[in-house]
Amino acid sequence: MIRSLRVRLMLAAAVLAVLFMLALLPALQKAFSLALQESIEQRLASDVTTLISAARIERGQLKMPALLPDERFKLPESGLLGYIFDRNGTLVWRSRATRDQHIDYRPRYDGRGNEFARARQSDGEEFFVYDVEIKLLGGKSAAYSIVALQPVREYQHTLDGLREKLYLGFGAALLALLVLLWAGLTWGLRSLRHLSRELDQVESGAREGLSREHPRELLRLTGSLNRLLHSEREQRQRYRDSLDDLAHSLKTPLAVLQGVGESMGKGGDQREQARILQSQIERMSQQIDYQLQRASLRKSGLVRHQVELKPLLESLCNTLAKVYRDKRVQITVDVPDRARVPMEQGALLELLGNLLENAYRLCLEQVRVSLRGAAGELELCIEDDGMGVPPDQRQRILQRGERLDRQHPGQGIGLAVVKDIVDSYDARLHLDDSPLGGAAFRVVFILD
Template identity: 75%
Template sequence: MMRSLRLRLMLAAALLAVLFMVGLLPALQSAVSLALREAIEQRLASDVTTLISSARMESGQLRMPALLPDERFNLPDGRLLGYVYDRHGKLVWRSRAATEQHVEYTPRYDGQGNVFSRARGDDGREYWIYDVEVQLLGGQSAAYSFVALQSVDDYQNTLRSLREHFYLGFGAALLVLLLLLWGGLTWALRSLRRMSLELDEVEAGRREGLSDDHPRELLRLTRSLNRLLRSEREQRGRYRDSLGDLAHSLKTPLAVLQGVSENLAQHELEQALILQQQIERMSQQIGYQLQRASLRKSGLVQHRAPLRPLLESLCATLTKVYRDKPVAVSMELADPDWVPMEEGALLELLGNLLENAYRLCVGQVRLSLHDEPGWRVLSVEDDGPGVPATQRERILRRGERLDTQHPGQGIGLAVVKDIIDSYDAQLVLDDSPLGGAAFHIRLRLA
């Protein structure tokens, strides 16, 4: 399937140009052939006039000179033949060039004036024939048909040569036309190319919208895209502000409840623990909703975040957190090591996956980044207990946890899943060669 608009237009224009020329060539050849026939007819009419002007009537008999003014009639191997027939179709004179030629033609003196036609000779060659009926000195006995013949070979050779020149000329004209069409389409589609470059800048975050420096036909599209971008920015801003206001408004009541629970713990330890767990759960859920709002992918803007600096920073932090547990981290990263994701979203995603890997591993974590056709694959593996195949779908649901020995509400992987879904990516859980779980994040390449 052709994905290029310029190539489609070029092929359509080339097809129309070829069809036009294919239809024009026969018409042009027919016009040239007709013009040649008319030229031959006029020339033969002039030659017959020469025959008529040379004829003399003596004692009621037709007399023709031994040599005619037009030397072509006098040459034995000439291509111009002259004949004179009486009113009964009997041959009464022939030119020297016609001495050895016999043409299957019998004139009919019928008062029609002149006839232009074709006939074939004994040697198989075809001839143009121009027949003029003339009454010399009046009376039926002085009625003759003066006939001039010319070989068709010259006409056919001329027509063949012109046809070859037509083919060469039309081929060259078609090539020039295609080059001009390609140049014209390239010039005409510059505006689309310019708009594509502006979209690339929008996706890269280097500009906020498209300019109005485009043809009238594209302005509606560019303005609609600008409205979409502006609306998206405003909606995301309102979404973040609303959730920020919600979190701020809940912060004070949660702090009060936290203080109450601490006071209550001095008297009712069990009830205080229940209250603290619920407060912690509420705080985590608020954080989760804020993360969902702030880490979703923008509609048009595409980001690229460097991976190695983020991994080194996170690993350094987690090494301090799990300082009592030596963890060997290995990295196998493609070059360049960028990931098609916003840096904040990538940091949150890796933070959750690496925290799980550090917490559950025995002592080894492996991070890798490699390319597949159309995808960039980021993998986080460990040598821990792994995830049973029957439980892999369940742990991605919010609030579901397999590890019950450590505190938490089970929303880390849910955040990861939401980020991956917002980027139209894929999360694949598998067994790692290290012995534990392998999380493969497959991100689409634009």
């Protein structure tokens, strides 16, 4: 399927141009053929008039001068043939140019006056014939058919030459037309390319909306896109504000409940009820944290950010090195300078923070971060040399609240948030075995 609008328009215009020229070519050939035949008819009529002016009637007999006004009648190679027949169709005179010609033509003296037609000979050769009936000649009564003939092959040769020139001319005209169409479409679609550049700037976050410097036909589209962008920003902000308000409104009741649970836990007979109460409070707090992170880190609809990866990695690794300084983790960063990842900075920080914290916490002493790109994809891989994750547990730990490590504190929502962020960016998250011996989390982004 052709995805380029310019190529589609060009192909449609080229097909229409070719069809138009194919329809016009026969019409032009027919018009030229009729004009050429009309010209031949007029010339033959003029030749017949020359013969009539030279003819004389003496003592009831036709007399023609030895020298005719038109010398072509006596030149065999001229192709101009002249004949005079009487009322009975008997040949009474012929021009010198007809000496080597054997023309099988018999006029019909039927009062039609004059006639222009074609006559085909037994050998297949054709002639244009102009036949004029004469009743008065030189003021005297006469009954003759004066005929001028010309071979059709000359007409056909001229017509073939014209057809060849028409084909060449139409081919050159079509080529020039296609070049002009391509230039016109390129100029006409320049506004769409300008709109595309502005959309790229909106997606990258370089601008907040589209300008009004576009053709009138596109202003409605750009206005709708600007309203959509504005509405999306407002909706996302309202969503975040509402969740923040909800979280703040729940924090105080949860703190009160937690205090009540601790007070109840001090009494021996109410320890079980206190444990259940604190478990439910922790679960509620976990759900609130999860929903807040999930809502604030999802991909926006139109804006596509590009964030440089290496500075974020260095900042996070420095922070985690201080947190886990007793383990003396050796971090290897195999990321090209200036490499960018198609995510918002907040979402990328949350994703890297969860995966790196997970790797630092579970590794023995090595963590490796790498970035590879190939075939329209970008793969971010975070590995460690820890115990790894059994294959039958890999799907479970990506679910909310599920954890394999029970020795360290946590709510088990980190990987679930990572999975949500990856899904919101139409990326893929794979959990494999690492050559280092532990787990390898691979995030694969699809590049547009």
